[in-house]
Amino acid sequence: MNYLNFTKKALSSLALPPKGQRFLYHDTEVSKLALRVTSTGKKTFVVVKRVGGQVNWVTVGTFPDISVEQARAETNKLVGQYASGNNPAEARRVLKSEPTLAEFFQLYGERHGQKKLSWHDDQQRFRSYLQEPLGDKRLSEITRQMIATVLGDAQKAGKAVGTVRRIRALASHVFRKAVEWGYLEQNPAQGISVEGRTTSRDRFLQSDELGRFFTAVEIEPDLTRDFILLALLTGVRKSNLCAMHWDHVDLGSGVWKIPMTKNGEPQNVALSPSSIEILNARKAKYGNTGFVFPGSGVTGHYVEPRKAVQRVMERAQIPFGRNTPNGVTLHDLRRTFGSWQAISGTPLHIIGKSLNHKSPQATAIYARLSIDPVRESVNTATDAMLKAAGRKTLSASKRAG
Numbered sequence: 001m002n003y004l005n006f007t008k009k010a011l012s013s014l015a016l017p018p019k020g021q022r023f024l025y026h027d028t029e030v031s032k033l034a035l036r037v038t039s040t041g042k043k044t045f046v047v048v049k050r051v052g053g054q055v056n057w058v059t060v061g062t063f064p065d066i067s068v069e070q071a072r073a074e075t076n077k078l079v080g081q082y083a084s085g086n087n088p089a090e091a092r093r094v095l096k097s098e099p100t101l102a103e104f105f106q107l108y109g110e111r112h113g114q115k116k117l118s119w120h121d122d123q124q125r126f127r128s129y130l131q132e133p134l135g136d137k138r139l140s141e142i143t144r145q146m147i148a149t150v151l152g153d154a155q156k157a158g159k160a161v162g163t164v165r166r167i168r169a170l171a172s173h174v175f176r177k178a179v180e181w182g183y184l185e186q187n188p189a190q191g192i193s194v195e196g197r198t199t200s201r202d203r204f205l206q207s208d209e210l211g212r213f214f215t216a217v218e219i220e221p222d223l224t225r226d227f228i229l230l231a232l233l234t235g236v237r238k239s240n241l242c243a244m245h246w247d248h249v250d251l252g253s254g255v256w257k258i259p260m261t262k263n264g265e266p267q268n269v270a271l272s273p274s275s276i277e278i279l280n281a282r283k284a285k286y287g288n289t290g291f292v293f294p295g296s297g298v299t300g301h302y303v304e305p306r307k308a309v310q311r312v313m314e315r316a317q318i319p320f321g322r323n324t325p326n327g328v329t330l331h332d333l334r335r336t337f338g339s340w341q342a343i344s345g346t347p348l349h350i351i352g353k354s355l356n357h358k359s360p361q362a363t364a365i366y367a368r369l370s371i372d373p374v375r376e377s378v379n380t381a382t383d384a385m386l387k388a389a390g391r392k393t394l395s396a397s398k399r400a401g
Helices: 008-012 068-083 088-097 101-111 119-134 144-156 161-180 207-217 222-234 238-242 273-286 306-315 330-343 348-355 360-368 371-388
Strands: 002-004 022-027 033-038 043-051 054-063 255-258 267-270
Touching: 033 068, 043 068, 054 068, 101 119, 101 161, 119 144, 119 161, 144 161, 207 222, 207 306, 207 371, 222 238, 222 273, 222 306, 222 330, 222 371, 267 371, 273 371, 330 348, 330 371, 348 371
Parallel strands: 002 022
Antiparallel strands: 022 033, 033 043, 043 054, 255 267
């Protein structure tokens, strides 16, 4: 057994063992502390303690990442735990079986996340902001300070207050499920606030932009062309349009019944003649079974139109992107639809009904509305947009694509 007075100089100058072997040195000052040296040069502090006839090995850390003084202090702490009847070696083994945040996020998706309409956005948000700094850490290792640092880094990178709040909300919900399912005792994201005010966007396509927009979108392949046009002509949210299914579309009555929306309720979407024209063309070309906008991924439907929207805006010479001055996003097409309803004189409660907005003040009114005044509003807004673009209708020949 090799004994050595551990000092920085002594440990730095230790000879390496032959390839495939390792040496073990015991500290002369703290008897349970040892240093394991491999042929690759890795030097690891370990605590060696015999418990009930079995030798326990507890890793303290690597040299020189932690100093001799730190290793000795941690060793005394661990030996004290043994003296109190605890077994830190067993505790470390339990920790190793604990999932990392990335592993738990996969479980979270399987048990809960995939049921959410925002699951695709949650996955993207996790990959962009949480995966790299926290993904490899065990759940119990993640602290409030770590999460606060992630949020602070996002703010320093210029992310909008709303974006940072959504990151915090995702982290909080994931950890809340970890507590609920017995993986944690408390939620480390609970109580963390995000400073600043969310700026409401009011960007929508103006009269002089609509003509360029329609011309630019016609050049797109029919899937992205029809998707973007329906995003504008129906005002529905991206997730609902991506998952649009022929089973829920009644072209005869001009109604698309969405089973579940972001606010937790179904929605009846009144389809204008222009929207019906688009859907009839798709039905004639591709049939009316399955998703209206099919995709090759695991969802079976189209998922991310961002690049297509960017191409259209660039062709139309319209700024693109939330962080671009006066930029337009896909969601702004929904806002464009609502804005042109307002320009056309549609009452606010009907605009709210057609966009499936939900508020305590408007809910009772929505419940009493039939779809007929909503349909009139949809048709009026569509006609107004086409008129502003210098058009009477969308070309049927181009719709057939």
